[in-house]
Amino acid sequence: xxxxxxxxxxxxxxxxxxxxxxxxxxxxxxxxxxxxxxxxxxxxxxxxxxxxxxxxxxxxxxxxxxxxxxxxxxxxxxxxxxxxxxxxxxxxxxxxxxxxxxxxxxxxxxxxxxxxxxxxxxxxxxxxxxxxxxxxxxxxxxxxxxxxxxxxxxxxxxxxxxxxxxxxxxxxxxxxxxxxxxxxxxxxxxxxxxxxxxxxxxxxxxxxxxxxxxxxxxxxxxxxxxxxxxxxxxxxxxxxxxxxxxxxxxxxxxxxxxxxxxxxxxxxxxxxxxxxxxxxxxxxxxxxxxxxxxxxxxxxxxxxxxxxxxxxx
Amino acid sequence: xxxxxxxxxxxxxxxxxxxxxxxxxxxxxxxxxxxxxxxxxxxxxxxxxxxxxxxxxxxxxxxxxxxxxxxxxxxxxxxxxxxxxxxxxxxxxxxxxxxxxxxxxxxxxxxxxxxxxxxxxxxxxxxxxxxxxxxxxxxxxxxxxxxxxxxxxxxxxxxxxxxxxxxxxxxxxxxxxxxxxxxxxxxxxxxxxxxxxxxxxxxxxxxxxxxxxxxxxxxxxxxxxxxxxxxxxxxxxxxxxxxxxxxxxxxxxxxxxxxxxxxxxxxxxxxxxxxxxxxxx
Numbered sequence: 001x002x003x004x005x006x007x008x009x010x011x012x013x014x015x016x017x018x019x020x021x022x023x024x025x026x027x028x029x030x031x032x033x034x035x036x037x038x039x040x041x042x043x044x045x046x047x048x049x050x051x052x053x054x055x056x057x058x059x060x061x062x063x064x065x066x067x068x069x070x071x072x073x074x075x076x077x078x079x080x081x082x083x084x085x086x087x088x089x090x091x092x093x094x095x096x097x098x099x100x101x102x103x104x105x106x107x108x109x110x111x112x113x114x115x116x117x118x119x120x121x122x123x124x125x126x127x128x129x130x131x132x133x134x135x136x137x138x139x140x141x142x143x144x145x146x147x148x149x150x151x152x153x154x155x156x157x158x159x160x161x162x163x164x165x166x167x168x169x170x171x172x173x174x175x176x177x178x179x180x181x182x183x184x185x186x187x188x189x190x191x192x193x194x195x196x197x198x199x200x201x202x203x204x205x206x207x208x209x210x211x212x213x214x215x216x217x218x219x220x221x222x223x224x225x226x227x228x229x230x231x232x233x234x235x236x237x238x239x240x241x242x243x244x245x246x247x248x249x250x251x252x253x254x255x256x257x258x259x260x261x262x263x264x265x266x267x268x269x270x271x272x273x274x275x276x277x278x279x280x281x282x283x284x285x286x287x288x289x290x291x292x293x294x295x296x297x298x299x300x301x302x303x304x305x306x307x308x309x310x311x312x313x
Numbered sequence: 314x315x316x317x318x319x320x321x322x323x324x325x326x327x328x329x330x331x332x333x334x335x336x337x338x339x340x341x342x343x344x345x346x347x348x349x350x351x352x353x354x355x356x357x358x359x360x361x362x363x364x365x366x367x368x369x370x371x372x373x374x375x376x377x378x379x380x381x382x383x384x385x386x387x388x389x390x391x392x393x394x395x396x397x398x399x400x401x402x403x404x405x406x407x408x409x410x411x412x413x414x415x416x417x418x419x420x421x422x423x424x425x426x427x428x429x430x431x432x433x434x435x436x437x438x439x440x441x442x443x444x445x446x447x448x449x450x451x452x453x454x455x456x457x458x459x460x461x462x463x464x465x466x467x468x469x470x471x472x473x474x475x476x477x478x479x480x481x482x483x484x485x486x487x488x489x490x491x492x493x494x495x496x497x498x499x500x501x502x503x504x505x506x507x508x509x510x511x512x513x514x515x516x517x518x519x520x521x522x523x524x525x526x527x528x529x530x531x532x533x534x535x536x537x538x539x540x541x542x543x544x545x546x547x548x549x550x551x552x553x554x555x556x557x558x559x560x561x562x563x564x565x566x567x568x569x570x571x572x573x574x575x576x577x578x579x580x581x582x583x584x585x586x587x588x589x590x591x592x593x594x
Contacts, residue, residue, distance in 0.1 A: 017435045024436070028452060143576025145528050147535045148551060148569040155558040244438075251443025255532055269444070270536055273451040285448050289439045296439075 010300050014293045021289050026070050029282050030063075079283035084275045089283040093265060097287075099169055100264035103180055103256070104249050107188035108242075114192040119199035119234075120226065126204065135200075138193035146252050150186040150259040157182060167261035183260040187252045191245055198241050202234035209233070236307045243299025247292050334585025337520075340578030344571075347394035355388035359545045368561045378563035380553060386564055390571050392545040397527050397575065400457070400539075400546075404526035407465040409519050412472025413512065419473070420480030420511075421503050430473060437470050446529065447538065455538045457530075464529065468522070472515050479511035486510075513590045520583030524576040531572055547572050 045053075054060045058069055073079070079089035122131045141149065158166040170179040206212065207230060215225045254266035261267075265284060272280040347354055357363075357375075363383030371378045377386035419430045437445070449463035483489060484507065492502040531548025533539030540546035542553065547568040554564025 017432070017439060020432070020436050021439055139580065140573065140577065143524060143528075143573045143580060144569070145531050145535070145548065145551075145572055147532060147548075148565075148572065151551065151555055151558060151565060152569070155562070159559045247438070247441035248443070249441075251441040251447075254443060254447065255536065258536060269447065273447065273455075273538065281448060281451050285440070285444065288441055288444050292439050292441060 006304060007297070007301055010297050014297060018289065018293055022071065022074065022286065023067070025282055025286055025289075026067055029278060074286065079286070080279035082272075082277055082280050084272075084277045085280075089279050092268065092280065093283060093287055096263060096265045096268050099262060100250075100253050100257070100266055102176055103184055103187065103262065103264060104246075104253055106177070106180055106184035107186075107249060107252075108191065108246075109188075110184050111188035111192040111195060114188070115195035115199055116231075119196045119203060120231075122196070122200045123203035123207070134196070138196055141189050142193045146186060146190065146255045147259050149189055150183065150256055153182045153186055154260065169262055180262070183256045183262060186259070187249065187256045190252065191242075191249060194245060195238055195242065199234055199238045202237055203230055206230050206233045232306060236303065239299055239302050239306060243295055243303075246295040246299075250288055250291065331585050331588055333581040334589060337578050337581030337583075337585050340574060341582055344394045344398055344575055344578065347391045348398040349395075351392045351395055355385075355391040357385035357388040359384065359389045359392040360543060368557065370561070371563055377567040378561065380561075380564045381557060386550075386567055389545040389550055390547070390568055393547045393550055393568060393571065396457075396540060396544060396546045397530060397572070400460075400530035401523035401526045401575070401579070403461045404464040404468065404530060405519055405522045407461075408468035408470075408522070409472055409515065411465075412469035413476050413508070413515055415469065416473040416476025416478075416515075417480055417503050417508055417511070420477035421484060421499065421507065427477075430477070434470055434474060437467060440467075442467060443529070443532070446533070447536075450533065450538050455541065457540050460530065460533055460539050464526065471518065471522070475514045475518055476508075476511055479514060480507055483507045483511050513587070516590065517583050517587040520579050520586060524579035527572055527575055527579075 051060075058066055061069070077090050079093070081087065082089055082092055085092065118134050122134045125131050154166055157163045164182050165179050168179055170176050212225060212229055215229050250266075253264065254269055256262070257264045257266040258270050265287070268280065269284050271277075272284070351359075361384065363379070363385075366375065366379045366383040368381055369375055369379045369383075375385050375387065377390060379385055380389075415430060419427045440448075445467050446460070446463045449466060450459050453459035453462060480503070489502060489507060492506050497506075527547075530539055531546065531551070534546045534548030535552045537552070540549050542549050550568035551565045554561065554566075554568075557564050
């Protein structure tokens with residue numbers, strides 16, 4: 001099987017799963033307590049208004065037909081209108097999504113920048129004070145809620161020392177990097193801890209491998225051995241783990257954006273729940289599911305790139 | 314000791330002192346005591362306002378200081394333990410039991426049940442866990458009970474996967490075959506013979522999961538979707554103090570430390586149990 005057919009197979013595998021996800025979201029949206037029509041029209045709607053609204057929204061058609069319309073609308077990028085903000089949900093999500101993507105990517109990059117060098121230090125200095133310190137700090141971080149890390153960073157580095165802004169997003173790329181540094185650090189810390197732990201274990205394992213002895217015997221420079229042989233092989237399982245944790249990153253973004261007042265989709269989700277804005281919640285849930293599916297496919301492809309054995313399987 | 318070049322595996326490894334297990338037990342034990350007897354431990358009521366003592370820093374009289382209503386933060390943290398230990402238990406108990414059951418049955422029988430379980434796993438992992446829980450809470454309405462339902466609906470999957478994988482391994486062992494030859498019923502083979510050998514990873518994960526449950530519960534409490542104010546839940550306490558962080562750091566900081574300590578405690582307990590239950594590993 002060549003590389004492209006492997007990618008194709010992975011994409012095809014996701015389609016039935018995503019179809020079921022859509023069925024679920026559709027069904028749950030219709031089981032909601034509290035008629036969404038009341039939410040749209042208000043409590044004092046007359047019988048006549050209800051009938052007309054039902055017709056406009058297609059709610060008077062048979063359920064299977066409603067589902068087909070729901071599917072068609074989804075693939076045409078139509079997720080309905082927000083009840084509270086009176087704008088198309090698609091537009092809201094497209095407006096807010098870049099902020100969240102920037103934040104999560106930034107967090108992932110920071111997590112990798114923290115995890116990879118520290119994992120090397122911890123593995124190469126196994127059981128020394130450096131190893132214990134690194135592992136201890138990350139273990140402590142794993143036990144702290146994301147919002148708590150965020151609040152403490154915000155108070156200390158933002159409000160007290162005034163090194164960073166205490167909210168917002170900025171306008172230029174440089175400003176984004178500056179404004180989102182603390183939120184991305186907050187969001188990335190848990191991921192960094194998970195990656196560091198795994199990578200440290202993998203490095204220790206790879207260091208035992210015969211090909212590393214062979215590379216040493218060949219007289220290769222230690223830097224080259226570590227960078228090319230050890231890192232590449234140790235990264236294989238870490239990449240998969242990374243993909244599995246992207247969902248957690250998106251979940252964490254919901255909290256981080258709330259703490260730091262960042263106008264992304266995570267905050268939109270929380271606002272919509274308090275505003276009972278069901279079309280937005282439904283649209284966001286589907287979007288998140290689609291996003292995570294995409295990341296799963298991407299990490300599988302990356303995994304295959306790093307480990308040629310995968311394609312044969 | 315110093316002279317011996319080869320380390321000899323000790324026979325008495327079972328009776329070895331296990332620092333992580335003991336430390337974990339002590340930490341969680343203290344929180345459980347707080348949860349069971351908050352009235353005996355907390356010096357003040359967690360909800361009574363005292364306008365004579367507003368926003369006071371930590372002193373001998375108020376160990377963790379007081380909040381903007383003059384409530385004693387230490388007492389609120391103690392009472393919070395009751396709720397957060399309850400959250401740790403209730404967000405994980407049903408997932409542990411149901412996931413173990415599903416994992417045992419799908420692992421043993423395979424076929425359509427296994428295929429169905431595989432599809433459910435595929436679907437659930439597609440959603441970010443927190444987003445799924447938040448979405449379910451959005452449908453059911455904020456509050457602790459609905460949070461338990463939401464977490465239970467999703468959380469059992471992990472236990473199911475862990476137990477299923479172990480049962481698949483154990484099923485191939487000779488003693489399982491022996492059980493079948495002896496004509497034991499499948500349920501006897503599964504629950505009396507296979508499961509005791511397969512449940513260790515699930516129990517170890519249960520400890521980690523309780524820590525995750527507290528993190529999740531406090532996060533939802535902070536967002537306003539979990540326990541509702543004025544309940545003393547650690548996440549709610551942190552949210553209460555967030556506007557005073559620059560001037561009265563103690564209101565949010567101590568409940569946060571309580572969450573962190575509980576998390577560390579459960580992790581140590583998990584590590585210790587893993588060590589204890591897998592002596593050969």
